[in-house]
Amino acid sequence: MKVEVITTGTELLLGEILNTNFTWLAQELNLRGFDVLYQTTVGDNPARMKEVLDIAAGRADIVITSGGLGPTRGDITKELVAEYCGVDMYMNLEVWNHIHDLLSRRNICIASNNEKQALVPSGAIVLHNAVGTAPGLVLEHGSTTFIMLPGPPFELQHVCEQELFPYFEQRFPHLGIIKSHTLKVRGIGESNLAEMLDDIIVHQSNPTIALYARHGEILVRLTAKASSAEEADALIAAMQERVEKIIGPYVYGYDGDTLPEVLGKELLTRKQTIAFAESCTGGLASSLMTDVPGSSEYVKGSVISYTNEVKNLVINVSKTTLSKKGAVSEEAALEMAEGVRNVIGSDMAVSITGLAGPGGGTRRKPVGLVYIAVADENGASCRKYNFTGTRTQIKQRAALTALGLALDRLKEYTAQNDLEETTDDHDADR
Amino acid sequence: MKVEVITTGTELLLGEILNTNFTWLAQELNLRGFDVLYQTTVGDNPARMKEVLDIAAGRADIVITSGGLGPTRGDITKELVAEYCGVDMYMNLEVWNHIHDLLSRRNICIASNNEKQALVPSGAIVLHNAVGTAPGLVLEHGSTTFIMLPGPPFELQHVCEQELFPYFEQRFPHLGIIKSHTLKVRGIGESNLAEMLDDIIVHQSNPTIALYARHGEILVRLTAKASSAEEADALIAAMQERVEKIIGPYVYGYDGDTLPEVLGKELLTRKQTIAFAESCTGGLASSLMTDVPGSSEYVKGSVISYTNEVKNLVINVSKTTLSKKGAVSEEAALEMAEGVRNVIGSDMAVSITGLAGPGGGTRRKPVGLVYIAVADENGASCRKYNFTGTRTQIKQRAALTALGLALDRLKEYTAQNDLEETTDDHDADR
Numbered sequence: 001m002k003v004e005v006i007t008t009g010t011e012l013l014l015g016e017i018l019n020t021n022f023t024w025l026a027q028e029l030n031l032r033g034f035d036v037l038y039q040t041t042v043g044d045n046p047a048r049m050k051e052v053l054d055i056a057a058g059r060a061d062i063v064i065t066s067g068g069l070g071p072t073r074g075d076i077t078k079e080l081v082a083e084y085c086g087v088d089m090y091m092n093l094e095v096w097n098h099i100h101d102l103l104s105r106r107n108i109c110i111a112s113n114n115e116k117q118a119l120v121p122s123g124a125i126v127l128h129n130a131v132g133t134a135p136g137l138v139l140e141h142g143s144t145t146f147i148m149l150p151g152p153p154f155e156l157q158h159v160c161e162q163e164l165f166p167y168f169e170q171r172f173p174h175l176g177i178i179k180s181h182t183l184k185v186r187g188i189g190e191s192n193l194a195e196m197l198d199d200i201i202v203h204q205s206n207p208t209i210a211l212y213a214r215h216g217e218i219l220v221r222l223t224a225k226a227s228s229a230e231e232a233d234a235l236i237a238a239m240q241e242r243v244e245k246i247i248g249p250y251v252y253g254y255d256g257d258t259l260p261e262v263l264g265k266e267l268l269t270r271k272q273t274i275a276f277a278e279s280c281t282g283g284l285a286s287s288l289m290t291d292v293p294g295s296s297e298y299v300k301g302s303v304i305s306y307t308n309e310v311k312n313l314v315i316n317v318s319k320t321t322l323s324k325k326g327a328v329s330e331e332a333a334l335e336m337a338e339g340v341r342n343v344i345g346s347d348m349a350v351s352i353t354g355l356a357g358p359g360g361g362t363r364r365k366p367v368g369l370v371y372i373a374v375a376d377e378n379g380a381s382c383r384k385y386n387f388t389g390t391r392t393q394i395k396q397r398a399a400l401t402a403l404g405l406a407l408d409r410l411k412e413y414t415a416q417n418d419l420e421e422t423t424d425d426h427d428a429d430r
Numbered sequence: 431m432k433v434e435v436i437t438t439g440t441e442l443l444l445g446e447i448l449n450t451n452f453t454w455l456a457q458e459l460n461l462r463g464f465d466v467l468y469q470t471t472v473g474d475n476p477a478r479m480k481e482v483l484d485i486a487a488g489r490a491d492i493v494i495t496s497g498g499l500g501p502t503r504g505d506i507t508k509e510l511v512a513e514y515c516g517v518d519m520y521m522n523l524e525v526w527n528h529i530h531d532l533l534s535r536r537n538i539c540i541a542s543n544n545e546k547q548a549l550v551p552s553g554a555i556v557l558h559n560a561v562g563t564a565p566g567l568v569l570e571h572g573s574t575t576f577i578m579l580p581g582p583p584f585e586l587q588h589v590c591e592q593e594l595f596p597y598f599e600q601r602f603p604h605l606g607i608i609k610s611h612t613l614k615v616r617g618i619g620e621s622n623l624a625e626m627l628d629d630i631i632v633h634q635s636n637p638t639i640a641l642y643a644r645h646g647e648i649l650v651r652l653t654a655k656a657s658s659a660e661e662a663d664a665l666i667a668a669m670q671e672r673v674e675k676i677i678g679p680y681v682y683g684y685d686g687d688t689l690p691e692v693l694g695k696e697l698l699t700r701k702q703t704i705a706f707a708e709s710c711t712g713g714l715a716s717s718l719m720t721d722v723p724g725s726s727e728y729v730k731g732s733v734i735s736y737t738n739e740v741k742n743l744v745i746n747v748s749k750t751t752l753s754k755k756g757a758v759s760e761e762a763a764l765e766m767a768e769g770v771r772n773v774i775g776s777d778m779a780v781s782i783t784g785l786a787g788p789g790g791g792t793r794r795k796p797v798g799l800v801y802i803a804v805a806d807e808n809g810a811s812c813r814k815y816n817f818t819g820t821r822t823q824i825k826q827r828a829a830l831t832a833l834g835l836a837l838d839r840l841k842e843y844t845a846q847n848d849l850e851e852t853t854d855d856h857d858a859d860r
Contacts, residue, residue: 282720
C-alpha cells in the first residue's frame with residue numbers, strides 16, 4: 001500500500017513550526033507495513049491544494065491529509081476532497097452533538113462556523129475525535145482512500161490511535177506489522193563492528209540489520225516484518241541471539257537506554273558510589289551522570305581540576321608527576337583517580353585528562369589525546385585515547401568513554417565474583 | 431519567485447528524523463522575499479525522484495533540493511538533475527582538491543567513491559562547502575533554477591550562509607535584502623520585557639521586532655528589509671539604539687554570543703579566575719564554561735558537592751548549617767561559594783544548590799527551588815529562584831542563571847570602579 005501524506009498550513013511553509021505530524025505518522029505507518037513514499041506540504045490555497053490532491057491520488061493508494069479541518073474560511077481540506085470525489089456534504093448529527101458537548105464542557109460559546117465542522121462528505125467514515133471538534137474522515141474514491149486528520153498533533157495522534165489504526169487492521173489485514181529493536185554498543189569502532197557482523201549484514205533479509213554511529217556510540221537496529229507482533233518478536237529474538245553471540249561484550253543496553261542510566265543502575269545494584277576528577281571534560285561526565293533522576297544515590301561528588309594547582313592542592317597529584325610527565329599523562333590520570341577517590345570518599349573514581357583543543361596541541365601531545373583512569377578498592381588502571389572532532393565533540397566522546405570504562409570495570413569484577421562463586425559452589429559439591 | 435523545496439532521504443520517510451532542513455530553509459527564504467509554496471519529501475528512488483523534479487520544475491521558479499549528494503550509490507540527486515537538464519558531468523579539480531584536503535586533515539583515507547562527489551554538472555555554479563565533502567550546486571535550465579544542497583543540517587546552513595544567500599542577492603537584486611540582528615537578553619522575564627518594549631512592538635514596521643524565549647534567555651530580533659546591506663544596517667542601528675535605551679542593562683550580547691563566552695571574555699579582560707561549587711547542576715555550569723576554547727585561562731576548577739558529606743569535608747560547609755538550614759538554603763549556598771573559593775583559590779566563585787527533581791520536593795522546598803551565591807574579595811551574596819520544567823531544564827536554567835549572576839557581579843564592580851576613577855579624575859581636576 002503506497003501512501004502519500006499531505007501536510008497543510010501556512011505556518012509550515014513559513015518555517016514557524018517543525019512538521020512533527022509527518023514524522024509521527026511516518027513512524028506509525030511504516031511500523032504497520034505501509035510504504036510511505038511521498039510527503040507534500042502545501043498552503044491553504046484552493047488551486048494549489050487541488051493540484052496536490054490530484055497528483056497524490058495519481059501515485060498513491062492512500063492519501064492522508066493533516067490540517068485544514070477547522071471552523072475558519074481558511075480550512076478547506078474537507079471541502080476540496082469532497083469536491084474532488086464528487087460527493088455532497090451533510091450535517092452529521094452525532095458530530096454536531098459532540099461539538100456541542102465539548103464546547104459547553106469547556107465553557108466556550110458555540111459559534112455559527114462550528115456548524116461547518118459537523119459537515120461530513122456523503123459515504124465517509126467518521127473517525128471520532130474525543131479531544132477536539134474536528135473529526136477525522138475516511139473517504140474511498142475509485143482506487144484511492146482519502147484519510148483526513150485534524151492538524152493539532154495531540155488530536156491527530158489521538159484520532160489515529162483510537163480510531164484510524166484499529167480501522168486499518170480491519171481494512172488491510174494482509175499488511176502485517178513491523179517491529180524494531182535497537183542494541184546499543186560501545187567500546188568498538190563502527191568499521192570493526194561492521195567487519196565482525198559482515199556475514200550477517202551481507203545475508204540479511206528479515207529481520208534486517210542496520211548500524212548507525214551517533215554521539216560516540218553505535219546503534220545496531222534489527223527490524224522484522226511479520227503477520228503478528230509475536231512472530232516479529234520471535235524473529236527479532238532469534239537474530240538478537242546471533243548478533244550478541246558475536247558482539248555481546250560490546251552491547252551495554254537496548255532501545256531508549258543511555259550509558260549514564262545503565263552505569264547508574266549497575267552502581268545502585270552493587271551499592272557502589274562514584275566520583276570524577278575531570279580536567280578536559282570540565283564537568284561534562286558528572287553532568288551527564290546527574291541528568292539521571294535519583295543519581296544522588298550513587299554520585300557522591302567530583303572535582304574539576306582544570307589547573308595544575310588544583311590537581312596538586314585539591315586531589316593530591318604530585319608536583320613531580322605534573323612537572324616531569326605533565327598533566328596529560330597516564331601517571332597524572334592515575335593519581336587524579338586515586339586522589340579524587342580519597343578526597344570525595346567514593347567506592348569508585350574516574351579521571352579524565354587530555355587536550356580538547358582547538359589550541360594547546362603539540363606533536364607529542366596532539367589535540368584529542370585523552371587519558372582516562374578508573375580507580376577502586378582493587379587498584380587503578382588507565383587507558384589512552386586519540387579522539388577527533390571539535391572541542392565539544394572531544395569533550396562528549398571522552399566523557400562517554402569514561403562512563404563506559406567505569407561500566408566495564410564494574411562488570412569485570414562481577415564476572416570475577418561470579419566465577420569465584422561458581423568455584424565455591426563447585427567446591428561445596430565435592 | 432515561487433520556490434519548491436525537495437527534501438530527500440529514506441530516513442525522513444521512515445520518520446527517523448524531523449525535517450529541520452526544510453523549516454530552516456523556509457524561514458530564511460521567506461525572510462528574503464521568496465514565496466515558498468511547496469515542499470516535497472521523496473526517497474532515494476530514481477523514478478520517483480525524477481517525477482518529483484518534473485512536477486516541481488513545472489510549478490516553481492526555483493527548485494531547491496537537500497540531500498543525496500554523498501559518495502554512495504544511494505546518492506542520486508545530482509545525477510538526476512543533470513540528466514533532467516540534459517547536461518554532462520565533469521570532474522571539478524577545485525572540488526576534488528578540497529575533498530582531498532578535508533579528508534587528509536581528518537585522517538580519513540580517501541575512497542574511490544569520493545571521486546563521485548567531485549563530479550559537477552556542466553554549466554553549474556559550485557557553492558563551496560568548507561565544512562563537508564559535498565559542494566552545493568546551482569544549475570539553470572530554461573526558466574527553472576535548480577539548487578542542490580548537502581543534507582547534513584550543519585553543512586546545508588553553512589553553504590547557504592556563505593555561498594547561496596550572497597548569490598541570491600546578486601542574482602535576484604529586485605527582491606531586496608533582509609538583514610537581522612539579535613540582542614541577547616537575560617535577567618528579566620519575557621512579559622516584563624514585552625511590556626517595556628510595548629510602544630516599539632505596537633508601532634513596528636521596518637525593521638520588525640520579535641521576542642523569542644529560549645533556554646532561559648530571551649532573544650530580541652530586529653529584521654530590516656532594504657535595497658542594500660548598508661541601508662539595512664542603518665535601519666537596524668537606529669532601531670537598536672531605541673531598544674537599548676530602554677532595555678540596555680539586560681542586553682548581555684549579540685547574535686551568536688553565548689553567556690559562557692561573554693562571561694569568559696569579561697573574566698579574561700579583568701584577569702579574574704572563577705570556580706564553581708555545584709550541587710543540583712552536577713557539573714553543568716562548569717561544563718558550559720569549559721565548552722569555550724581557551725577557558726583554561728580563567729576557569730581554575732570546581733567541586734561538585736552532590737552529598738552533604740562532600741559539602742562539609744571538601745568545601746567546608748558547616749555541619750550546623752547542613753543540619754539546621756539544609757543543603758538547599760541561602761546559608762549553605764553562601765558557605766559553598768566562599769568554601770570553594772578558598773579551596774580552589776580563585777578570585778571569584780559561584781555556588782548552586784537546589785532541587786532538580788523529579789523526586790525529593792516538599793511543600794516548603796519544592797522541586798525547582800534553587801539558591802545561587804556569588805563570592806569574591808568584596809564578600810558574597812545569594813539569590814533564590816523557583817525554576818520550572820523537567821530535571822534537565824531546571825539544571826540548564828540554574829546553570830545559565832548562575833553564569834548570568836557572575837557576569838552581573840563583575841560588571842557591578844566595574845561600574846563602581848569606573849565611578850571611582852571618574853571621581854578621581856574629577857578630584858585631580860580640582
